[in-house]
Amino acid sequence: MNPKGPTSADWALTARRVRGYRAEVTDATNTRRTVHVVPHTHWDREWYEPFQRFRLQLVDLLDTVLPRLEADPRFRFTLDGQTAAVDDYLEVRPDALPRVVELVRTGQLAVGPWRVLADSFLCSGENLVRNLEIGLARSAELGGAMRVGYIPDQFGHTAQLPQILRGFGFDQACLWRGVPGSVDRHAFHWVSPDGSSVRTEYLPGGYGNASVMFTDPAKTVERSIAFAEQMRAWFGDTEPLAMYGTDHSAPIPTLLDQVGAVQASGAEVTLRLETLAEALAGRDPQEAGLPQVLGELRSHARANLLPGILSVRVAVKQAMAEAERMVERYAEPLSALWCPQAAEPFLSMAWLRLVDASCHDSVTGCGADTTAQQVAARIAEAEQLGSAVRDRTLNDIASGAPSDSVVVVNPSAHERTDLVRCQVVAPESWADVALELPDGTLAPTQEIRRAERNLIDAAFPAADVVNAVRRRTFGQVMYSRAIQRAEISDHTVTFTVGRIGDPGYDVERFADELTEAVAASSPGDWRLRVIDEPGRELLALTTAPALGWASVRPRSGSAPLSAPVSIVEGSLHNGLVSVVVNEDGTLRITGSDGTVLDGVGRIVDGGDAGDSYNYGPPVTDTLVDKPTAVTVVAAEQGPLVASLVVHRTYDWPLGLVDFDGTARTPETVSVGVTTRVELRVNEPFVRVEVSFDNRSVDHRVRFHLPTARTATSSHAEGQFSVVERGLVNEGGNGEHPLPTFPASSFVDAGGAGVLLHNVTEYEVLAEEPLAGSSTGAAGSVIAITLLRATGAISRNLHPLRAEPAGPTTPIPEAQVPGVTVSQFAIFPHAGDWASANLMDAAERYRNPLITVAGTGTTSELASAEGITVTGATACGLRQRNGLELRLVSYSDSESTAKVSLPGVTAAARVDLTGAVVEELSVVDGSAEVPLRPWEITGIRLTR
DSSP states (O other): OOSSSOOHHHHHHHHHHOOSOOOOOOGGGGSOEEEEEEEBOBOOSSSSSOHHHHHHHHHHHHHHHHHHHHHOTTOOEEOTTBTHHHHHHHHHOGGGHHHHHHHHHHTSEEOOSBSSOBOTTSSOHHHHHHHHHHHHHHHHHHTOOOSSEEEOSOSSBOTTHHHHHHHTTOOEEEEOTBOOTTOOSSEEEEEOTTSOEEEEEEOTTOTTTTTTTTSSGGGHHHHHHHHHHHTHHHHTTSOOEEEEOOBTOOOOTTHHHHHHHHHHHTOSEEEEEOOHHHHHTTSOTTOTTOOEEESOBOBSSSSOOOGGGGTBSHHHHHHHHHHHHIIIIIIHHHHHHHOGGGTTTHHHHHHHHHHHHTBTTTTTOOSOHHHHHHHHHHHHHHHHHHHHHHHHHHHHHHTTSBTTOEEEEOOSSSOEEEEEEEEEEOOTTOSOEEEEOTTSOEEOEEEEEEOOOEEEEEEEETTTHHHHHHHTEETTEETTEEEEEEEEETTEEEEEEESSOOTTOOHHHHHHHHHHHHHHSOSSEEEEEEEEOOEEEEEEEEEEOTTOEEEEEEEESOOOOSSOOEEETTEEEOSSOEEEEOTTSOEEEEOTTSOEEEEETEEEEEEOOOOSSOOOOOSBOOOBOOOSEEEEEEEEEOSSEEEEEEEEEEEEEOSBSSTTOSBBOSOEEEEEEEEEEEEETTOSSEEEEEEEEEOOOSEEEEEEEEOSSOOSOEEEEETTEEEEEOSSOOOBTTBOOOOOEEESSEEEETTEEEEESSOEEEEEESSOOSTTOOOOSSOOEEEEEEEEEOSBSOOSSBTTBSSOOSOOOBOGGGGOOEEEEEEEEEEEOSSOTTTTTHHHHHHHHHSOOEEEEOOBSOOOOOEEOOOEEESSEEEEEEESSSEEEEEEOOSSSOEEEEEEOTTOOEEEEEOTTSOEEEEEOOBTTEEEEEEOTTOEEEEEEEO
């Protein structure tokens, strides 16, 4: 069974779907024609079964295939382009390693080049690079990688994949989904935005287009001839590629005999068993005359794209983004600069888990609930490994800062002045607190709260007070605070605790003193008091050097603020942007340049009769967008942060009337939707958090954002590029082409920029579809999916898809019961995304400054600068034969990146593999790197 992949009818239909290029059948076409047959399996590591259950089948498969390969040198097998399948097998059959290596070396078994077959839109660009890096390294240990960028089943492909493949020395790719209708033959040149190109073999009918060729030995000759003729529409006179294999399948035992029977039959075809690498070895990477396709592949024309995977199980997407940022933007770069001993092997373990989670049936959420649980656990482990390395690094930095200070750490490769949240010790007598910076200037703060100081104040009988002290003391810690001082006075034991304690305190010595004091006192109760030091939680506007840190300390007093945030007559202002809440709970946002977005935040709930692969509207839908009640409450009042909380109540249908989803139920449930709207000092965008307790099933909830100008396209960032998309998508192949698309850090259309924490599904609507809705004059609306709740992996009858995409396994957890929280920011602007500096805004929004309390013995405040980058975007930093920095040009123009590091002595340009491309001159601690438009490169620094 291959429900997700191509059906047996797919390849039979390909000739009828061709536009243009067709070979005429003449007498010459009846000569003996070679068909390159690639026996393979497509191995979904986890999907409608969890990983370990599928692994048992994998072991069975390879226990069968390996002996057949060893028994006959003519036999070939391609193991799906991913080394994970090999490692999963060898963990169970470790003794098979020498056999696997020998078969790979002889060319009979093709492995790699990837670790897993990732969904390239639902992970970061760096994740894709590490995926290939890990896969190639493991392939080399196993005897050598298949030198084809094989990506057969992913749900579309990102724009920069050709450049990534070329960066690792690949000049050929092979794929199925996403290919546009302009491709009218079996191959095309796929070009990244920077101009990098790979010859790409398209698989007409999918990665199983020859799966039925050998199922009936009596019809092998007939089907082989039919296949060769049907493929003429795509291959012309070129020898066609026949992919014999499908999901979790092994070649039949009689394969070699059936191939021999075709040869002996004298038929006009001859079959040649090969690995995919062998089959494509004769193709010219520079082949002239092929169609050229620029950028991402997200067309429905040639295969089902299954775009609904972007919005199912949104919590998994959120967790993935958080874990990736923790590892690649905090743990790895900060440890590389400031504490390299903290990194390995923990970061390698974290990356392996992130890469494994990126698999196209893993992070996508289109598998069983048990699979989703396992993926979530894997992502959580990656985040925990990353946060452990980050915190070890922060603690190392903190040990050199004063114990009364806070260390502010900057993850960006440029100096930043931004808000941080921190805990400080400040006497209660101080009316105001400012933070002193290393240069002596004061930074303004906003008090969030003061900590409760009395942790315990209780009476104990004299006979119990010593044990009461012992039971509440753990070494030098009491109530999770360090003991600073312990006093005995007048039937009272008083502990003063705080962040930094007295290293000389000993609980047993004090217990002896207390025992003596109790014995010498008059009878009666004793009082036990634990008092915390006077702490305050603050927001502070501080400055930190590029990829560096600065220590700051509290001071009595206040610091001036030129443009404070305020709430005036119920509206928010910060001098750059203002927000007014309309009567219906939507927002009117005005930018610093006068750009107005009105009606922002309409919550639209509609039915979903689809599945984990595709949204599907009910035949008769009920859209709910009007609240039954609206209240607005002011929260923070400024001067650094001010916020309003909008509470709206809706009546949402409980679900669908029946399984076929013809309509939504008349029964409704009351749902409260809370929208927190926040302005921060110096930020030209509005932070928004939407939360609600989902109590309905089979529905979709979207946040509507009217644009300032009519939008004819959108721009979305992701995986080292910004892609422009139209308002419609190309259809075909029995799947309605909904123009729902992914965006990673931002999406922008019609003067409305949306900054994102995680990969998010969006659609740009030409006009508001709800009668009577106010969207301002423009008409265009960005619809952001907050939740899509569905109950099945696939449905056999789908409103927008002609055939099933998988089994009908129930997945009740994908109905997403409970609280859903979505966070993003809205940036009104004139001009386009580049002139509005949305890349910089997204960096500020997604990667905040972080703090750690100082623990050192020095009294001097200080700062330390890391790496500064201008002229390009720094997308990662690691320790590999020096400090290796990933640089990306997010520009249509040539540019020059300047990279500076105190103490740098040498610099070199490196490729994605880490190999030196050229040595660079270092002048005054800086090196310059020329960049093509949209180029991904690296620089290695030695200090």
